Amino acid sequence: MMIKRWIIGSNVNTGKKSVFWNMIASTLNAGLSVLFLLIVTRILGVVEAGVFSLAYSISMMMLTIGLFDMRTYQATDVSGDSNFKYYFTTRVITCILMLIGSSIYVMVKGYTTYKMTVVLLLCFLKMFDAFEDVFQGLFQQNERLDIAGKLQSLRLTVVIFVFFITLLILKNLVFSIALSIITSLVIILFLLLPVAKNFAKIELSFDKSQLFKIFIACFPLFLGSYLALYTENSPKYAIDQFLQPEFQTYFSILFMPSYVINLFSSFAFRPLITPMAKSWTGHCFNKFIGYIKKLGLFVIGFTIVTLIGTYFLGIPILSILYNTDLSAYKSVLILLIMGGGVGALGTCIYYAITIMRKQKVLLIGYGVSALCAYFLTPIMVSKYNLLGGAIIFVILICIRTFCFLFSFLFYYKKEKETC
Secondary structure, eight states, X not given: OHHHHHHHOOSTTHHHHHHHHHHHHHXXXXXXXXXXXXXXXXXXXXXXXXXXXXXXXXXXXXXXXXXXXXXXXXXXOTXXXXXXXXXXXXXXXXXXHHHHHHHHHHHHHTOOHHHHHHHHHHHHHHHHHHHHHHHHHHHHHTTOHHHXXXXXXXXXXXXXXXXXXXXXXXXXXXXXXXXXXXXXXXXXXXXXXXXXXXXXOOOOOOOHXXXXXXXXXXXXXXXXXXXXXXXXXXXXHHHHHHSOHHHHHHHHHHHHHHHHHHHHTHHHHHHHHHHHHHHHHTTOHHHHHHHHHHHHHHHHHHHHHHHHHIIIIIXXXXXHHHTOXXXXXXHHHHHHHHHHHHHHHHHHHHHHHHHTTOGGGHHHHHHXXXXXXXXXXXXXXXXXXXXXHHHHHHHHHHHHHHHXXXXXXXXXXXXXXXX
């Protein structure tokens, strides 16, 4: 099949191709929530978009169960401690747990039948992201991140197209998501799996000791990512509790640029994860720190450029795109972007700590910020509405990032002194 041959390509210049296709895939992934919300808002209106926005936030929270934050651990397994079949088996288990968790969540929340259906369907759609991710880790281990980028780009492009066309014609959110699910399933079965078979045997293996080893190693990362998503989305949950649905749409639109900063930073992050791991295991400390400095400067530069552009053009462009008047929320937008930049720096440090295999310490930052979110976010949102949500978002992200930074410096210095 021609498309399969194009995806696998050749082993020539894989480094450059990996950077390029990772950039394309990251752009699409970063823009997915933006495009989905834009499409729903323009076609169905702000109230329906509010339901979709909340459902999407919940699906992202449930995605952390499916991913179990295994990708970084898998991609940095440069010594090959665990066979792919064990990573694959754990991912199948976490995907099942993701669907079970989603079902329990909507029942506990007591949503209406319609909201429950939208949430569950979006969680099912995001489950394919989790399933695909374990194969992206496989390609990255084999230094073929270009294949991962091509496959992800193709699937996301087709899904967005199907979602848009069906929603435009039928004006039915449930049916559009359902067709997107079928589309993802077809691409995974008839394209992703055949390509992946060129790199590893796709089989399940229930070796308890091996599976337990991966689950234990990744559990701090999973718990941390779950707490991180809860922290970052806590303003949305509070808005759902205290404000009208349209305010959920406003906040989600304003939140998009800050979310994009973190995702666009993966342009630089993902291709360097494996080289960073090799420099750390090889005790090349200066090279390791050099990678971190480059990533940090990239994030700071990108955030500054985004802030400048947003200050002058952000509100007018977002208002036009979403056909919604956001002129009263400029300060909210600026604060959210600042928080997004600090969060991206935190992600950079998170990768470094994971490579150092000190991931358990991440729970300190995640736990403290999540605890603050639980107690403070409802107060800030109920008192100051969207501005309160933006202020507490920045505070929470700063708390988490500073905890990460302190932990990284402590263990880096300790490791360097022992060598």
